[in-house]
Amino acid sequence: MQGGSSGIVYGGLKYQARCITDVRADAGSTTFLAGTLSLKEENEVHLIRLLPGENELVCDGLFYHPNEIWDLKSCPFDHRLFSTVYTSGEGYGASVWKIPELYGQSNSPQLEQLFTLDDHTDKIRCVLWWPLGKHDKLISIDDRNIFLWNIDPSNKSAKVISQGSADMLPNLRGGAWDPHNHNAVATITDSSLHFWDLRSMKRSNAIEHAHIRDVDYNPKKQNIIATAEDEFGIRLWDLRMLKHPLKDLPGHSHWTWAVRHNPEYDELILSAGTDSAVNLWLAKVGTDDSGPESPSGSPTRQEEPLLHSYTDYEDSIYGIAWSSHDPSLFASLSYDGRVVLESVKPHLQRK
Secondary structure (H helix, E strand, C coil): CEECCCCEEECCCCCCEEEEEECCCCCCCCEEEEEECCCCCCEEEEEEEECCCCCCEEEEEEEEECCEEEEEEECCCCCCEEEEEEEECCEEEEEEEECCCCCCCCCCCCCEEEEECCCCCCCEEEEEECCCCCCCEEEEEECCEEEEEEEEHHHCEEEEEEEEECCCCCCEEEEEECCCCCCEEEEEECCEEEEEECCCCEEEEEEECCCEEEEEECCCCCCEEEEEECCCEEEEEECCECCCCCEEECCCCCCEEEEEECCCCCCEEEEEECCCCEEEEECCCCCCCCCCCCCCCCCHHHCCCEEEEECCCCCCEEEEEECCCCCCEEEEEECCCCEEEEECHHHHHHC
16 A cells, blocks of 8 residues: 655754654653764754644754764663764764753753763674663674673763674674563674573574564564565564564565564554655564464455555655654654654554
């Protein structure tokens, strides 16, 4: 099902951008952080909020950021904290920042840099917060290593607890933290997906021979993950049976770059790609066997899994984020800096 966009557009980003994240800890409103990626200009972090009862996205804060932002994550337990991975002419770095109290100011004050994650000697790829609830640990991933940090934002400190090495693997490129198990994390390489036990910092399992660009755990169903792969599109897996995927969904017409499970509706999945489209999927899977769920009288194998394709974009889409405040909403960010908020409610009758 194809279609353009009837969403709400935020026009505040002046520069190219890749990163957008839901502010989960802001329980009172639909809020996102977006970061820019400009070579020559001063980069910015935008705090974007949906006005209650209005069809308008407003800027609640505009903050200077010293470098190009390649990864941006909001802290799941404190709405004023977030992490960035950035690059300058001297290499890559990662920091945790604190948004100052705004008190209705028209000119936003400076971000406070709480601490840097500076034990890396290789190129830092991403920072991971444990998705659910307060946790005093943080993960950072570079080309060759995975670091587990103990963090204390109140004392502005971070200390490496343990480190795992990728050894002879291809370069690590990203990852995701299991919301059902704070000792489990998945990491992406150029040709495989590896699962780690943080207690031993050793790899416990793997999906080989797949060019995976993104991975996401299902927050509602334990052991279910989604991957975005160049050759096979979107795949759903049961972590207990990794020989074959539970379900294959088509990819985008160019690279499939991102995949995200809905925080509330466990069968809804978003994907985004460099074909300038965002796809909404209804992906029914069973967790007790290797096939899709087939309730009595419901021939799900013949069901078209694509609910809608949002195509009203002019550039590649690298960033998508569901709203945890209202799981029927998601925001997408195209490379030209265009943020669009969409509602999936018109497509939920199939669910």
